[in-house]
Amino acid sequence: MKKSATAFLAALMFLVLFFSACNEKTADTTNKANVNADAGAAPNVKSAVKPQPDAQVAVIETADYGRIVIELYPNVAPKMVERFKKLISEKFYDGTAIHRVDPSLGIIQGGDPLTKGNNTAVYGTGNSPYPNVPAEFSDIPYERGTLGAARTSDVNGANCQWFITLKKQPAFDKKYTVFGRVIDGIKNAEVIMGAPTETGGSRPSDKVVIKSVTLQLRANFP
Numbered sequence: 001m002k003k004s005a006t007a008f009l010a011a012l013m014f015l016v017l018f019f020s021a022c023n024e025k026t027a028d029t030t031n032k033a034n035v036n037a038d039a040g041a042a043p044n045v046k047s048a049v050k051p052q053p054d055a056q057v058a059v060i061e062t063a064d065y066g067r068i069v070i071e072l073y074p075n076v077a078p079k080m081v082e083r084f085k086k087l088i089s090e091k092f093y094d095g096t097a098i099h100r101v102d103p104s105l106g107i108i109q110g111g112d113p114l115t116k117g118n119n120t121a122v123y124g125t126g127n128s129p130y131p132n133v134p135a136e137f138s139d140i141p142y143e144r145g146t147l148g149a150a151r152t153s154d155v156n157g158a159n160c161q162w163f164i165t166l167k168k169q170p171a172f173d174k175k176y177t178v179f180g181r182v183i184d185g186i187k188n189a190e191v192i193m194g195a196p197t198e199t200g201g202s203r204p205s206d207k208v209v210i211k212s213v214t215l216q217l218r219a220n221f222p
Contacts, residue, residue: 032124033150033161034100035107037171040155045174046138051076056215057183058088062098063209065192068164069184069221070147077136077179080149080158084179087128087160088213098208099123101193106167108193109150110210111160123203128160135177142172145189147180166190184221 054072061067074081087093095116100109100123114126135155142148142165149158158177165172166189182189195204 033112033127033152033157033159034124035105035109035148035150035163035172035176037105037169039151039153039175044135044137046076046136049076049138049140051140051181053218054081054085055218056085057218057221058084058180059214059216060093060185061211061213062188062192063211065208066188067185068182068189070164070180071183071218071221072147072180073140073178076138076140077149077177079133080136080177080179083128083130083133083160084162085215086130088215091212092128092160093210093213096210097123098192098204098210100163100202101195101197101204101208102202103193106144106165106169106193107163108166108189109161109163110208111150111162113160115207120203124161126160130159132156133158133177136179137174137176138178139174140178142169142176142178144168145182145186146178147182148172149177149179151176164189166193 051073052075054074058070072081093111096110096113097115098108098110099112099115112124112126114122144167146165148163150161150163151157164182192208195208197203198205
């Protein structure tokens, strides 16, 4: 009986340690806001919503690749648009960089404040000082020029990072919040996507700096 009890306790301790280690590993993966084709979808998805452009657009001025102009859809994703505009008004994105380009997925990703520094090991892990934004998924498809909210593995893990798709990407549909669309400068975004990257990675070899992001009148960009 003693041997059986000892064996049972040993097995129980092993299982406790095993699951603890797995949970720690999983937690580590949620620190990075990213865009992946296999991310799960949330149950609540807005359907049949026609995007209505905001009165303002976001104008992204890069140091070396020209301008990208994005119209925003507050009727589709009001919380994410509000966060994006708030951060723009605070000049949060000025001096950040596009830290991820992926021609196979057809995306460029930016919005991480940690890219203002030179510690590339932490690129993609930064957030704003504000809480995460709940998912606002819709049936608007990810096509060429769509603006989406990057997030962690938590469907409610969007915060400040964003991405632009440069081709149709149905694997993202209903899994990432759509909150805008490129209306000018799409070719500039495509050039950025094709920038040389570090060997075996998706970070551009030469830093793709965003000089500024400003809010301007949509009426000025027909």
